[in-house]
Amino acid sequence: MELRHLRYFLMVAEELHFTRAAARLNMQQPPLSNQIRLLEKELGFELFKRHPKGVDLTTGGQVFLQEARAILNRIEEGSKRAARAAQGLEGKLSIGFTSSTAAHPLIPGMIRAYRGLYPNVELLLSEGNAGELTDEVSFGRMDLGILRAPVSQPRGVTLYRLLDEEMLLVLPVGHRLLPAGILVNGLSPEAIDAMPVIALGDLADESFILVRRHGAPGMYANLLEACEHAGFTPKIxxxxxxxxxxxxxxxxxxGISVVPASMRSFHRHSVVYCRIGEASPPLVAPITLIARTEDQEPTRQNFIELAQELGRQFRREQPPCP
Structure with missing residues (x-):
């Protein structure tokens, strides 16, 4: 049985006349009658009662009509859904992000924009560190990862650098390097330009608190390199x-720490965020989207294109990192 047999049957059932049905199908009446006979033979029962003025559906034909319509409707709907999926308008998309990238306004804005453009794509969101997300994407267990740039590009994975974010020094209130009266109304300044600037070399005797190397390999390596260039190895x-x-x-x-600037709203009553001077290479925290290079699924590509465009918009609106 082929789909065309069902369509032939539905047309005859609508017209209750072979000649009129054949005309609507742009075919001759004898071949149509023959196809219906073959369908009846395959089913093992008659679908129509023939009489000189046309045909009527048998009891079996009436039941088969309901099922045939349902089958063709399901096929039509399935074809439409498949076409939407082929355009990335339907399906599922799994995205992981680190806690520090989630704090940046680009990320919630990106998720919100994607949901608005593709409401029929189910987003599966999860959190992990950079190493975990890189592994998940590399092995195909996750579609996309949003993280700080890794030290090197994993094989089979493409990195999309969306923007660079300035890293800030985090000191406890009352630290020896802080100027007096830095708190305003009991809070440390949140505006970047109002923050004190502290040279990286002044931190040689401090104890650092860092995300472990596997959790943020790019930022870890960047900080160690900058400290070495400033003449010391950080005490972790x-x-x-x-x-x-x-x-x-x-x-x-x-201890003290360094974090991306987008995290500067946390604990402003008990820590002070400072800009870092004299760092080479500059201490920046890139927000990077990662995806498998060979994976060209439309849902993923749509998200990647949106993320890149929003990243460009954000860079145009924000001052560059020093």
């Missing part, structure tokens, strides 16, 4: 899993 007191924990531990007086 703690390596933890999530960047927000860095700030919590600084607030507790356990």
């Amino acid at each position: 007191a703690f390596e933890i899993e999530r960047m927000l924990t860095n700030i919590n531990l600084v607030a507790a007086g356990a």
Whole structure:
């Protein structure tokens, strides 16, 4: 049985006349009658009662009519959904992000914009560190990752650098390097230009709190290189899993840390965010989208294109990193 047999049957059932049905199908009446006979033979029962003025549906034909319509409707709907999926308008998309990238306004704006453009794509969102997300994407267990740039590009993975974000030093309130009266109404300044500037070389005797190397390999390597260039190897007191924990531990007086500028709203009553001077290479935290190079699924490509465009818009609206 072929789909055309169902369509032939539906046309005859609508017209209750072979000649009129054949005309609507742009075919001759004898071939149409023959196809219906073959269909009846395959089913094992008659679909129509023939009489001189036309045909009527048999009881079996009436039941088969309902099923044939349902089948063709399902096929039509399935074809439409498949076409939408081929354009990235339907389906599923799994995206992982790090806690520090999620704090940047670009990311929630990106998710919101994608949902608005592609409401029938189910987004599966999760959090992890940079190493975990890179592995998940590399092995095909996740579609896309949003993270700080890794040290090197993994094989089979494409990196899309969306923007660079300035890194800030985080010191506990009352730290020896802070100027007096830095708090305003009990809070440290949130505006970048109002923050004190501290030279990286002045931190040689400090204890650092960092996200462990596998969790943020790019930022870890960037900081170590800049410190070495400033003439010292940083003393690392703690390596933890999530960047927000860095700030919590600084607030507790356990050491100092560096975080992306977008995290500067946390704990402003107990820590002070400072700009870092004299760093080479410059301490920046790129926001990077990663995807498997060979994976060209439309849902992924649509998200990548949107992310790149929003990244360009954000760079135009924000001052560049120093």
